[in-house]
Amino acid sequence: MKFAIIGYGGMGNFHREKAFERYNAVVSEDFIETAGIYDISPEREEFAKGLGLHVFSSAEEIWNDKSIDAVVIATPNDAHIPYVLAAAKAGKHVVVEKPAAMNLSELKEMYDAAERAGVKLSPHQNRRWDDDFVTVKNIVDNNLLGKTYLIESRVMGANGIPGAWRKSAAQGGGMMMDWGVHLIDQMLQFVKGKVVSVYCDYSYRQGEEVDDGFNLEVKFDTGLTYRIVVDTNCFVELPRWQIHADDGTLQIDNWRNFKVEGKMLRCLIRHDDQLVGVDAGNGFTKTMAKRRSETVEELPIEVVRGDKTAFYRNFVKAAREGSDTFVTRRDMERVFKVMELAKRSSETREVMKETF
Numbered sequence: 001m002k003f004a005i006i007g008y009g010g011m012g013n014f015h016r017e018k019a020f021e022r023y024n025a026v027v028s029e030d031f032i033e034t035a036g037i038y039d040i041s042p043e044r045e046e047f048a049k050g051l052g053l054h055v056f057s058s059a060e061e062i063w064n065d066k067s068i069d070a071v072v073i074a075t076p077n078d079a080h081i082p083y084v085l086a087a088a089k090a091g092k093h094v095v096v097e098k099p100a101a102m103n104l105s106e107l108k109e110m111y112d113a114a115e116r117a118g119v120k121l122s123p124h125q126n127r128r129w130d131d132d133f134v135t136v137k138n139i140v141d142n143n144l145l146g147k148t149y150l151i152e153s154r155v156m157g158a159n160g161i162p163g164a165w166r167k168s169a170a171q172g173g174g175m176m177m178d179w180g181v182h183l184i185d186q187m188l189q190f191v192k193g194k195v196v197s198v199y200c201d202y203s204y205r206q207g208e209e210v211d212d213g214f215n216l217e218v219k220f221d222t223g224l225t226y227r228i229v230v231d232t233n234c235f236v237e238l239p240r241w242q243i244h245a246d247d248g249t250l251q252i253d254n255w256r257n258f259k260v261e262g263k264m265l266r267c268l269i270r271h272d273d274q275l276v277g278v279d280a281g282n283g284f285t286k287t288m289a290k291r292r293s294e295t296v297e298e299l300p301i302e303v304v305r306g307d308k309t310a311f312y313r314n315f316v317k318a319a320r321e322g323s324d325t326f327v328t329r330r331d332m333e334r335v336f337k338v339m340e341l342a343k344r345s346s347e348t349r350e351v352m353k354e355t356f
């Protein structure tokens with residue numbers, strides 16, 4: 001399949017260099033070929049030429065090229081919709097970077113256009129295949145710690161918001177749009193129940209016009225609470241994941257550079273008759289004393305690797321055969337619905353109660 005890439009910055013280059021190459025390394029037919037790129041920046045055009053890539057002089061050239069099957073759109077977020085609509089009209093299948101749209105109504109417009117044109121549209125929700133996420137989900141799905149009642153998913157950095165457009169509201173910047181869309185998508189893949197309420201508190205601590213982080217709490221009809229925290233000013237970070245279940249706790253600390261490290265403890269003796277109190281702060285506590293080692297067991301964490309070729313294997317097949325993409329319209333509409341309720345909750349300081 002011949003793909004053109006529109007917007008050849010960090011992520012546009014990732015698609016060619018990493019995602020296409022990983023895909024091509026595992027398939028025996030239907031290889032992905034990069035037909036060329038289009039970018040409004042002369043520097044990025046020069047960069048692409050330096051890699052030996054063809055540079056289109058306009059997006060129209062891509063639409064008019066009958067040999068091109070699909071496009072990847074990896075521009076800043078506000079520029080996604082015009083390209084998605086034009087690509088669909090030209091009969092090209094579309095991979096659009098996340099967040100696909102600026103809001104739910106734009107998202108619907110994109111899917112309507114793709115459906116009308118009979119082309120496949122898939123937002124690039126690649127974090128469904130993150131090793132840490134797949135590992136944690138596997139442990140929860142296999143019920144190793146009993147019923148889960150609280151999931152905490154955090155990403156924390158101390159670099160503020162990098163780059164120019166991510167700081168701009170008009171261009172779809174901010175951490176809810178950047179990371180929220182991934183972490184909410186993971187949540188809705190993880191939890192099978194219906195959302196019943198959303199509470200969110202956006203942070204504007206660094207003085208940007210967009211949120212530099214947020215605390216989101218979503219409750220499900222299964223009784224589960226899912227908390228998502230994004231912070232860009234945290235110099236000593238908290239764990240990436242904490243899974244609180246009836247019979248134990250799982251914590252994943254390290255998740256960068258494909259490492260997945262943490263600790264999982266399961267309760268062996270619920271009521272410890274020999275529990276003794278300890279001094280703590282200017283006081284004394286039995287409740288918060290550490291567990292005696294005989295009453296808990298440490299379980300090994302089986303690291304599961306997410307399949308880094310799954311997204312494109314599925315997308316190419318869907319485009320060729322008309323089958324479903326992994327990332328569906330319904331998935332995306334639910335993600336955008338949570339984001340919209342989160343925004344309203346942060347503005348009103350109220351819990352948004354809706355079931356979906």
Ligand SMILES: NC(=O)c1ccc[n+]([C@@H]2O[C@H](COP(=O)([O-])OP(=O)(O)OC[C@H]3O[C@@H](n4cnc5c(N)ncnc54)[C@H](O)[C@@H]3O)[C@@H](O)[C@H]2O)c1
Pocket residue numbers: 006007008009010011012038039040041044073074075076077079097098099124125126163165178
């Ligand atoms: N899925 C992921 O893991 C992931 C990671 C990073 C970024 N992204 C997404 O990828 C997209 C691009 O992010 P990035 O980090 O690569 O940004 P970037 O700034 O590195 O690259 C954006 C590129 O788009 C070009 N551009 C801007 N406006 C354009 C237009 N109208 N037409 C054509 N080209 C245009 C810029 O010149 C630049 O080269 C965003 O939607 C972002 O949210 C996804």
